[in-house]
Amino acid sequence: MIRKVYKFGGASVKDAAAVRNLKSIVEQHKNDDILLVVSAMGKTTNKLEAVLAEFRKHNGQLGFDALSDVVCYHEDIIVNLFDKANIDQVIDKVSPLFLELYDKLRETDLDYDYHYDQTVGYGELISTTIIAAFLNESGVPTRWLDARKYVMTDINFRSANLDWDETRVRIQRLLPEHINGIVCLTQGFIGSTADEKHSTTLGREGSDFTAAIFANCLDAEEVTIWKDVDGLLNADPKRFSDTVKIPHITYSEAIELAFYGATVIHPKTIKPLQNKGIRLKVQSFIHPEHEPTLIDSAKIKQQQIPSYIVKDNQTLLSVSPRDYSFMDERHLQTVFGACNELKIHANMIQTSALTLSICFDSDEAKIRQLVGRLKKAFKVLYNTNLQLFTIRHYQEGFESEYVKGKHILVKQSSRSTMQFVLG
Ligand code: ASP
Numbered sequence: 001m002i003r004k005v006y007k008f009g010g011a012s013v014k015d016a017a018a019v020r021n022l023k024s025i026v027e028q029h030k031n032d033d034i035l036l037v038v039s040a041m042g043k044t045t046n047k048l049e050a051v052l053a054e055f056r057k058h059n060g061q062l063g064f065d066a067l068s069d070v071v072c073y074h075e076d077i078i079v080n081l082f083d084k085a086n087i088d089q090v091i092d093k094v095s096p097l098f099l100e101l102y103d104k105l106r107e108t109d110l111d112y113d114y115h116y117d118q119t120v121g122y123g124e125l126i127s128t129t130i131i132a133a134f135l136n137e138s139g140v141p142t143r144w145l146d147a148r149k150y151v152m153t154d155i156n157f158r159s160a161n162l163d164w165d166e167t168r169v170r171i172q173r174l175l176p177e178h179i180n181g182i183v184c185l186t187q188g189f190i191g192s193t194a195d196e197k198h199s200t201t202l203g204r205e206g207s208d209f210t211a212a213i214f215a216n217c218l219d220a221e222e223v224t225i226w227k228d229v230d231g232l233l234n235a236d237p238k239r240f241s242d243t244v245k246i247p248h249i250t251y252s253e254a255i256e257l258a259f260y261g262a263t264v265i266h267p268k269t270i271k272p273l274q275n276k277g278i279r280l281k282v283q284s285f286i287h288p289e290h291e292p293t294l295i296d297s298a299k300i301k302q303q304q305i306p307s308y309i310v311k312d313n314q315t316l317l318s319v320s321p322r323d324y325s326f327m328d329e330r331h332l333q334t335v336f337g338a339c340n341e342l343k344i345h346a347n348m349i350q351t352s353a354l355t356l357s358i359c360f361d362s363d364e365a366k367i368r369q370l371v372g373r374l375k376k377a378f379k380v381l382y383n384t385n386l387q388l389f390t391i392r393h394y395q396e397g398f399e400s401e402y403v404k405g406k407h408i409l410v411k412q413s414s415r416s417t418m419q420f421v422l423g
């Protein structure tokens with residue numbers, strides 16, 4: 001039985017020292033029947049996106065050296081990780097992946113989303129190939145699994161939807177095959193279409209979701225997301241000083257935080273765990289001895305810690321009927337219908353008698369289309385480059401330092417949540 005799923009993101013495998021650290025964590029738990037879900041190393045996914053853009057710009061007519069940054073980065077890690085005697089052997093394992101990637105990058109006339117999914121996921125394949133070799137060499141017996149044989153999706157490239165039934169059947173085949181003491185290792189982020197002919201991806205930062213998929217299908221006890229922070233913090237330490245760790249929150253609260261823009265956990269991760277009561281831990285790979293944040297369904301007795309979440313690059317759009325009628329249900333239906341068709345997701349909504357305001361992630365093309373659809377019946381105004389600032393569990397009378405001196409375009413609060421659109 002596989003009981004625990006560990007997810008290691010890009011930062012946790014960004015160089016040879018990081019991979020050694022991963023090994024020492026895994027080594028301590030190798031008899032816990034674990035499955036590792038590992039991302040591409042460091043910022044490889046970003047780099048591959050840039051490489052893909054270059055190949056497309058040049059209609060595939062680029063030499064292999066267009067990949068040299070990515071190749072050197074991984075070779076450097078290999079050289080620093082393995083004994084001299086083993087380096088060539090590991091390079092021999094990853095070279096075919098680079099060549100395959102190169103062939104796929106050179107293909108022409110492909111739809112962008114499709115081309116993306118056939119190429120960018122190589123970051124994960126290369127990363128896990130290196131890490132599996134290293135674990136095996138270091139006395140942690142490891143079995144490498146190709147996630148594309150387990151995670152089955154539709155053809156919605158770059159944001160593929162999971163085929164839960166088929167995925168479950170395939171992942172459950174692992175159970176009788178699993179040998180106690182052997183660590184399973186697979187890739188986050190990638191999957192494939194049912195015929196296994198085309199790779200797919202689950203969307204950026206999708207590896208957390210992969211961990212949740214495996215855990216759900218395996219009826220695992222626990223998922224641990226290993227991070228470079230001490231757990232779930234009440235704010236992004238890059239923006240706020242005095243952040244504190246949230247020791248324990250419920251699944252629902254974690255979903256709320258992710259919804260408002262907390263980026264620690266991919267929003268799709270929680271539901272598959274909540275449905276099976278699988279606890280989620282967010283733990284530091286730098287200080288694995290520190291207590292993790294625990295996310296489960298147990299009621300929290302102590303007072304909730306206020307959380308501060310900032311979402312950049314927001315657009316605030318306001319819509320009023322041109323005929324001066326009220327912003328009634330019929331009008332709301334028209335506006336939200338258009339948003340739905342254009343896949344504009346509202347991060348905040350405020351209505352008054354004559355105006356509806358919607359705050360969403362800026363996307364120029366979508367704004368143009370939305371305005372185009374609405375401008376006949378509505379007066380439409382919008383502001384871009386705004387911030388949405390959300391405080392969960394705000395304390396009455398508390399006005400955050402963060403808002404001071406900023407232009408508040410909208411303020412709204414419910415019992416538990418206060419939101420500001422800031423200019
Ligand atoms: N490597 C992918 C990304 O950077 C998936 C992940 O890390 O979750 O988005």
Ligand code: MG
Pocket residue numbers: 009010039205207
């Ligand atoms: Mg990540």
